[in-house]
Amino acid sequence: MPLDITLYGIQMPTLLPIFIIVAILQIAIDGIITDTGIYRHVWHPGLFKMALFVCFFTLACLTIYH
């Protein structure tokens, strides 16, 4: 992936749009996980959600800075 992205003439690091996309994705994933009831098998749902978000975000970002 490229280092930076230009949207309507504004250049920004690709990290920023990735963050927003992953955040939206996270909402969807969160909904699915809540439905399946996996959170009942998790110690701290908040911590788990946060860690999951970090995993997705870093995996996406590692394709830029490899």
Place this chain on the structure above:
Amino acid sequence: MKNRLFKILRLIITLSVVGLAFFLGLKLWNNYMNSSWTRDGRVRAEVVMIAPDVSGLVASVNVVDNQFVKKGDLLFQIDKVRFEHALAEAKTLAQIRKAEHEMKQNQYKRRVGLSDEVMSEENRNDAKLEVAIAKAKYEEAAIQIETAELNLERSSVKAPSDGWVSNLLLRKGDYVQTGESHMAMIKKDSFWIYGYFEENKLSLLHINDKAQMRMLGTKYIIQGHIESLASGISDRDNVTDQRLLANVNPTFTWVRLAQRIPVRIHIDSVPKGFVLAAGMTCSVSIIQKEDKKSDFLNLR
């Protein structure tokens, strides 16, 4: 018992995900900080500041803004009349000196022939030296002609190399002084890219490493390679005062940011259809050679 096992399982699931997140976060941080790229790249070019060698009124400006000129093309003309007069004056002076020289030569020839009773030894010697003086003066006048010719020639300001005239502000009727720059010319084929890399990344860069420059807001990628690394930048915290003493900044920030050091990148190829101009922004990523990269990973 079963309930307890269940609790431990819950803990393990959560902590393993947290652990993975922590590991990936650390890896991203490492890669972000220690991979060879910068978003701070600039296209640069050699700019010649054209200054006239003689002073005078600008009689004509022979180029238009952003025009491409070839080496030796006339850029602007300084009013010639004064220099033509100076040349004519120098030529006249040379004629006078030449006549004087001939006169002294004739005088000497005559005096040498005269006997000691009519002409003293001293007078004869003087006549000989006067010939030498007149000759030197004639030579001086000849050199003055050359200088006047040079001034006349230099009143036509010509392009020192192929390139583009940029930001033309000179107008007919302006008065230009010797040595004062009045025109900027961007030299052809002199473009290069300065990538400003953080100081901690500098040891990852090697001369001849391949570089890719992505131009701001476009899909174009310029290929190049590292030509050289700057050996120094100025120390912002230590400016010398008027009496050359150190003026050390007493405020020291807690959070220190890496300074940036210019790395000169030679442009190997520019994609078709892309117009390169000095001052453009780009992000630079350096492609490290495989063996060096693996070395680097092992060290980590």
